[in-house]
Amino acid sequence: MIFLQANNNSTGIDTAMFLGTLGMLTLAIAIIGFVIFHQRKVIRYNSQLKKLEEEKQQILLNASIRFQEEERNRIAADLHDDAGPLLATARLYLNENLVNQEKAQQLQSIFSAKQILDDAILLIRNISHSLMPPTLKNFGLESAATDLFQKIGASGSLNASARFHDYRTRLKVDQELLVFRVIQELVNNILKHSNSGFIHLTQNISGNKMYFRIHHDGTGIVQADFEKLSHSTLGLGLKNIASRIKVLNGKIFFEIDASQTYFKVTIEIPREPAI
Amino acid sequence: MVTKEKRIFFIYTILIAILVIIGFSLLYILKSRESYFLIVRVYIVIEYTLLAYFFSFYIKSRIVNKILFFSVLAYFLFCIYSYANEQIPAMPFLPLSVEHIILLCFIIYYFFEVMQEIVLEPIYQKAIFWISVAFIINSAGNFFLFLYSKSSYNDSHFQQQYTIIYTTVTVIKNILLCISILIKDHIEEKTLPHTLDINLDSFHPITKKS
Numbered sequence A: 001m002i003f004l005q006a007n008n009n010s011t012g013i014d015t016a017m018f019l020g021t022l023g024m025l026t027l028a029i030a031i032i033g034f035v036i037f038h039q040r041k042v043i044r045y046n047s048q049l050k051k052l053e054e055e056k057q058q059i060l061l062n063a064s065i066r067f068q069e070e071e072r073n074r075i076a077a078d079l080h081d082d083a084g085p086l087l088a089t090a091r092l093y094l095n096e097n098l099v100n101q102e103k104a105q106q107l108q109s110i111f112s113a114k115q116i117l118d119d120a121i122l123l124i125r126n127i128s129h130s131l132m133p134p135t136l137k138n139f140g141l142e143s144a145a146t147d148l149f150q151k152i153g154a155s156g157s158l159n160a161s162a163r164f165h166d167y168r169t170r171l172k173v174d175q176e177l178l179v180f181r182v183i184q185e186l187v188n189n190i191l192k193h194s195n196s197g198f199i200h201l202t203q204n205i206s207g208n209k210m211y212f213r214i215h216h217d218g219t220g221i222v223q224a225d226f227e228k229l230s231h232s233t234l235g236l237g238l239k240n241i242a243s244r245i246k247v248l249n250g251k252i253f254f255e256i257d258a259s260q261t262y263f264k265v266t267i268e269i270p271r272e273p274a275i
Numbered sequence B: 001m002v003t004k005e006k007r008i009f010f011i012y013t014i015l016i017a018i019l020v021i022i023g024f025s026l027l028y029i030l031k032s033r034e035s036y037f038l039i040v041r042v043y044i045v046i047e048y049t050l051l052a053y054f055f056s057f058y059i060k061s062r063i064v065n066k067i068l069f070f071s072v073l074a075y076f077l078f079c080i081y082s083y084a085n086e087q088i089p090a091m092p093f094l095p096l097s098v099e100h101i102i103l104l105c106f107i108i109y110y111f112f113e114v115m116q117e118i119v120l121e122p123i124y125q126k127a128i129f130w131i132s133v134a135f136i137i138n139s140a141g142n143f144f145l146f147l148y149s150k151s152s153y154n155d156s157h158f159q160q161q162y163t164i165i166y167t168t169v170t171v172i173k174n175i176l177l178c179i180s181i182l183i184k185d186h187i188e189e190k191t192l193p194h195t196l197d198i199n200l201d202s203f204h205p206i207t208k209k210s
Helices: A002-093 A096-100 A103-131 A134-139 A141-154 A173-194 A223-231 A236-247 B004-029 B033-056 B062-084 B093-116 B127-152 B156-182
Strands: A159-164 A198-206 A209-216 A251-256 A263-270
Touching: A002 A103, A002 A223, A002 A236, A002 B093, A002 B127, A002 B156, A096 A103, A134 A141, A134 A173, A141 A159, A141 A173, A141 A198, A173 A198, A173 A209, A173 A236, A173 A263, A223 A236, A223 A251, A236 A251, B004 B033, B004 B127, B033 B062, B033 B093, B062 B093, B093 B127, B127 B156
Parallel strands: A159 A198
Antiparallel strands: A198 A209, A209 A263, A251 A263
16 A cells, blocks of 8 residues: 555656656747747848838939939030020121121121120039039038028028038038038929928037938928838939938938928938048 | 857866766766765856856846846855755755756746847857757756656656656757757848937927917
């Protein structure tokens, strides 16, 4: 009887130990399996994100190439349609018959040709300025942006102003040009689509970052719209902005103010002071 | 590339091998069971210390790392207390069970941290995963065994089962550790945060007129 009890007790312990060990091992294997399964899910999600990012890059690259081509076409059209006829007209005035004409007529022809050549010079200067604003090159981003906003304000159609809070140290020339182009594109979009009553540019610095913010009270877009348009085949200007911001290693945020009365576009770029 | 973690793991394997050789020499050549049990006690303290140090490189939480550090001290004191309170020299089954349950907790926490990370490559491509799997299986498989051994080790039927389970678990652990040696760790790619925390409201240009 005692032996039987001892034997039963021993079997009970064996079973408990066996079940306990089995349970613990099952638990351990379940934990390992769960970790692996979860990781696989995370990796799959990350690779999808990476793929989307690559697609976005491709769209931006295509947009940037298309924009460059459009810009070239525009310059070619300006030169061909405006400068070409002007110079051809001037050539007509200065043909070989000029020597056979009367002095008064000669003077008249030379005067007209001179006027046409002046117009051609002005036109070429305008084209050149649209490619690289001289104010930006000579006096920096602050002057160029202020100048741009003053010109818009002077038109009288809307109230435009710019204020630079801290621009004692200029950015690198390349950075200034890219920021100016982004501001120009944003302003163009606002003028074209927003129907706003005011437009205001602010600049400030915080740490090693520089911030630019454009406010306007017209129709605007928010970040979700910007992301959507950047991914679509539409919105070449926005894609161009996105690619320029990428070159700047910066960020751009499109928001609506909490009061829902005006839109804000904020650009954040790393500060790289010109040497 | 030989990292500090790998060096610690190498030291761990060498020390364990030396202690096992010493232990078996005492048991089978010098026939001194008391000295063998003492060596086992030294073995488990060293094993736990080195494993805790090894996992401290992989656990990122500072608080948990501090707990890991203090657990080594606490475990050392517990082993001394267990040794001092023992009337007849025997295998330190209780310290062994405690070691395994603490290790289990820390490995599970390590896996929890792994699940929080954003990764680009599967965890099973890293040596630490196989080492963790080896020890989690070893600890889970031996925990109940050591717990029951304290009271039933003298039973011959139990000893038979003990040998089967312990040997199986140890063989699996060693196979997994061998796999971990074969794994070549890749350098992790750092991911950038997607969100940006800025507050530009301090320079709002327009004060709205009411």
